[in-house]
Amino acid sequence: MQLISFPEEEVNKGDYLLVEDQRSHRGLIIQVIDIQFANIPGILEDILRDVMTEESIQGNDIDPLDISSQVAVLKDTKLLICKIRGALENGHPTHDVSWLPSRINSSVSKFPIETVASEPSPSRPILLGGIKQNPKFTIDAKTLDGRLNIVTGKKGTGKSHLSKLLAMSLLDHGAPCLILDVNGEYTNLTRRASGESSPYEGKIAVLTPRLSLRFTLAEVGLGTMMDILLHALDLPGTSARVFARIWRQLEQKNELTVKSLGEAISDSDCHESVRDALQSRYNTLADSGIFTDDPSAANSRQLLERLAAGEAVVVNMKNQSFMIRRIVVELLLSKITELLSRNRLRAVFLFAEEAHLYLRETYWDDIVTRMRHLGIFTTFITNQPDTIQESIYRQADNIFLFNFTNERDLEVVARAAKIDGESVKLLVKDLPAGHCLAIGDVVRDFPIVVNVRPLDVEALGGTRYFFQESSIVCPK
Amino acid sequence: MSIDDESPDATSALGIDDSDDCETIHLKPSEESPVAAVDVSSLKIGETETGVLAAIRGAVVWRSDQGYQYIRCGPLAFHLGQSSDEAASSIALGFGSSHFFTERAISRLRNTLERWIQREICASLQNAVVLFDGSLTVGTPDNPSAHLARIMESARERGSVVLAFSKSTKLCAFGRRITSLVSGAQAPCLVDIDQAVRGQFESHPVRLAGHVYVAKLADNGFAFRLDADRQVPQQERIEAMNRLIASDVVMQGYPETLRLAHIFSTFTANDVIAVQRHLAFAHGLRIAPRFNLRKSLFGPFGTWGAA
Numbered sequence: 040m041q042l043i044s045f046p047e048e049e050v051n052k053g054d055y056l057l058v059e060d061q062r063s064h065r066g067l068i069i070q071v072i073d074i075q076f077a078n079i080p081g082i083l084e085d086i087l088r089d090v091m092t093e094e095s096i097q098g099n100d101i102d103p104l105d106i107s108s109q110v111a112v113l114k115d116t117k118l119l120i121c122k123i124r125g126a127l128e129n130g131h132p133t134h135d136v137s138w139l140p141s142r143i144n145s146s147v148s149k150f151p152i153e154t155v156a157s158e159p160s161p162s163r164p165i166l167l168g169g170i171k172q173n174p175k176f177t178i179d180a181k182t183l184d185g186r187l188n189i190v191t192g193k194k195g196t197g198k199s200h201l202s203k204l205l206a207m208s209l210l211d212h213g214a215p216c217l218i219l220d221v222n223g224e225y226t227n228l229t230r231r232a233s234g235e236s237s238p239y240e241g242k243i244a245v246l247t248p249r250l251s252l253r254f255t256l257a258e259v260g261l262g263t264m265m266d267i268l269l270h271a272l273d274l275p276g277t278s279a280r281v282f283a284r285i286w287r288q289l290e291q292k293n294e295l296t297v298k299s300l301g302e303a304i305s306d307s308d309c310h311e312s313v314r315d316a317l318q319s320r321y322n323t324l325a326d327s328g329i330f331t332d333d334p335s336a337a338n339s340r341q342l343l344e345r346l347a348a349g350e351a352v353v354v355n356m357k358n359q360s361f362m363i364r365r366i367v368v369e370l371l372l373s374k375i376t377e378l379l380s381r382n383r384l385r386a387v388f389l390f391a392e393e394a395h396l397y398l399r400e401t402y403w404d405d406i407v408t409r410m411r412h413l414g415i416f417t418t419f420i421t422n423q424p425d426t427i428q429e430s431i432y433r434q435a436d437n438i439f440l441f442n443f444t445n446e447r448d449l450e451v452v453a454r455a456a457k458i459d460g461e462s463v464k465l466l467v468k469d470l471p472a473g474h475c476l477a478i479g480d481v482v483r484d485f486p487i488v489v490n491v492r493p494l495d496v497e498a499l500g501g502t503r504y505f506f507q508e509s510s511i512v513c514p515k
Numbered sequence: 516m517s518i519d520d521e522s523p524d525a526t527s528a529l530g531i532d533d534s535d536d537c538e539t540i541h542l543k544p545s546e547e548s549p550v551a552a553v554d555v556s557s558l559k560i561g562e563t564e565t566g567v568l569a570a571i572r573g574a575v576v577w578r579s580d581q582g583y584q585y586i587r588c589g590p591l592a593f594h595l596g597q598s599s600d601e602a603a604s605s606i607a608l609g610f611g612s613s614h615f616f617t618e619r620a621i622s623r624l625r626n627t628l629e630r631w632i633q634r635e636i637c638a639s640l641q642n643a644v645v646l647f648d649g650s651l652t653v654g655t656p657d658n659p660s661a662h663l664a665r666i667m668e669s670a671r672e673r674g675s676v677v678l679a680f681s682k683s684t685k686l687c688a689f690g691r692r693i694t695s696l697v698s699g700a701q702a703p704c705l706v707d708i709d710q711a712v713r714g715q716f717e718s719h720p721v722r723l724a725g726h727v728y729v730a731k732l733a734d735n736g737f738a739f740r741l742d743a744d745r746q747v748p749q750q751e752r753i754e755a756m757n758r759l760i761a762s763d764v765v766m767q768g769y770p771e772t773l774r775l776a777h778i779f780s781t782f783t784a785n786d787v788i789a790v791q792r793h794l795a796f797a798h799g800l801r802i803a804p805r806f807n808l809r810k811s812l813f814g815p816f817g818t819w820g821a822a
């Protein structure tokens with residue numbers, strides 16, 4: 040749908056308008072996705088004439104009716120490219136848009152989209168930020184519950200900031216959050232920007248593999264260990280069967296320790312190639328420092344208790360090798376899945392930053408299908424949208440799109456479900472930093488540009504600059 | 516552009532080709548002098564239940580030491596109604612059928628503004644070449660000869676010469692369109708065809724107030740009918756042309772001053788929309804698509820005016 044807008048009418052990309060048909064008493068809710076100059080026939084001729092004569096010829100216009108001002112208006116008249124997002128029937132929003140309003144008998148007005156895109160008074164509000172006509176745009180935490188979310192945008196646009204906001208807001212409502220933090224950006228969420236401790240002190244635990252995140256083999260269990268060996272360490276099937284036999288024998292003898300496991304592998308009477316395969320994997324596991332024989336140094340129980348208590352656990356994987364990350368994530372997901380299936384944990388909101396760095400291929404589909412039904416509700420955060428499979432986009436319930444200028448990235452995100460590709464491309468490429476296009480259940484399928492509110496937390500993970508105003512010292 | 520262009524007797528345009536008898540006058544740039552040009556445009560903007568809406572705009576462009584300058588007047592909007600209390604009623608009365616009324620009323624409005632600007636410019640300039648758009652043909656009710664006579668007299672009194680360029684002409688001489696008479700001639704030149712065309716107007720109420728030439732002012736340019744004030748001696752008329760080509764840029768055989776006057780007065784599509792918008796705001800007029808009986812009756816199966 041295209042609308043004409045005169046210069047005095049202030050309309051921006053992303054704004055919502057209501058086209059009310061006076062006769063049928065219905066209205067179409069439309070969103071401005073692009074603004075162009077109205078291509079009125081002859082306008083180029085007029086402009087060319089002005090340009091060609093303005094310097095070479097001077098004179099006076101006797102224009103008693105002030106028509107020239109009307110021509111000036113026409114030259115600045117805009118064409119609003121809009122998409123129909125819904126309709127208003129007797130004041131009630133609907134997505135039935137199988138009709139068109141009259142061109143002649145319709146009026147156009149700005150539409151406060153928050154009145155239909157969010158609950159007037161949600162039971163579990165999350166203050167997301169400001170939108171055009173409302174500085175306090177709130178979503179309901181329920182619209183993130185049981186959902187698959189994607190936060191994406193180019194670097195430095197505010198993805199992690201929004202993820203922190205969502206995680207901390209969920210935490211406010213007692214929802215357990217597990218944050219897989221590859222850049223160490225979430226480690227200071229308990230600190231205010233001023234450096235003082237915040238109300239989240241005690242509600243967020245930061246665990247670092249090898250230092251504060253360690254497990255005994257008994258805590259891990261054979262099933263989880265097999266997942267690690269098969270998926271993270273690519274152990275062949277035959278070797279895996281031998282490993283399982285060794286593990287069970289040690290369990291039966293009540294000698295399941297890291298040390299005894301190594302000795303049992305060395306002493307096993309299996310084929311040399313199998314023993315070598317097991318030995319190399321064992322060395323990797325032992326060197327990872329994640330496993331301990333000291334029950335007092337292991338803290339998987341603490342991790343699970345915190346999650347069960349509705350707190351947040353940040354797994355700081357900064358400076359960890361690819362292998363350690365894969366082992367840790369495999370271990371955690373396997374363990375949490377096990378606990379969820381035993382109903383020892385109700386649900387977990389998983390925040391997975393740059394998940395392609397640690398998530399094995401088969402987990403992607405698992406997360407959006409099986410784990411989702413068990414109670415793992417994932418939010419993927421990435422600045423490389425093509426690292427997320429298209430099937431994930433299609434099944435995403437909520438997508439928060441930050442600015443992208445790269446055409447290829449735009450192509451990828453344009454495939455996002457619940458909104459047409461043209462809208463994505465036109466709206467997203469002009470988003471300023473800190474603004475996102477929210478799509479999906481959180482906005483009741485009315486895509487909204489949100490200026491994400493600031494957070495009073497110590498900033499970490501932002502791009503570190505060499506040239507900073509305060510640090511410039513001029514040599515004398 | 517003047518509406519009362521030439522309307523020669525159809526039969527008298529036919530004749531034997533003895534164009535070689537016409538004198539070709541070669542022009543030579545002489546001293547510079549002021550050059551001014553006048554043009555006025557009119558346009559029917561719309562219709563109301565009681566009449567038509569029209570707009571006119573006039574422009575005068577002159578070349579001076581500072582370059583080209585202009586004064587533009589308009590757009591001026593008029594409602595031409597049939598009732599006596601309308602502003603333009605004196606123009607509107609007595610024109611017979613509505614279509615004829617419309618065309619004649621608008622052209623009279625245009626002529627009124629054009630003659631006024633021409634009069635003012637001729638009364639203002641000394642020793643100038645004053646360019647009009649169209650011909651110097653007079654004698655119709657809308658274009659009485661007295662008006663133009665006074666304007667040209669005013670110009671003569673100040674040493675100025677009025678020259679009128681017609682962008683299109685139906686005049687023929689020696690069995691050919693007059694503009695083809697200069698096709699082989701070297702520019703800048705004039706061909707004096709006054710004798711050849713004057714006879715075509717003898718039985719007609721309209722009269723030639725100008726001496727008629729065909730002008731080719733630039734090689735590879737177009738040829739135009741040129742009317743020069745008949746009351747000015749031939750040598751002065753030619754000298755005026757010499758001064759014109761010395762003083763003005765001539766692109767494609769057409770004086771730049773007159774081209775600019777045309778550009779400044781002509782209505783663009785946006786001017787039309789702007790006038791309509793003004794009328795809608797100022798007078799509460801609502802723009803509606805024109806009723807089309809053929810479209811209403813036949814819808815997509817209409818022939819849209821074809822037989």
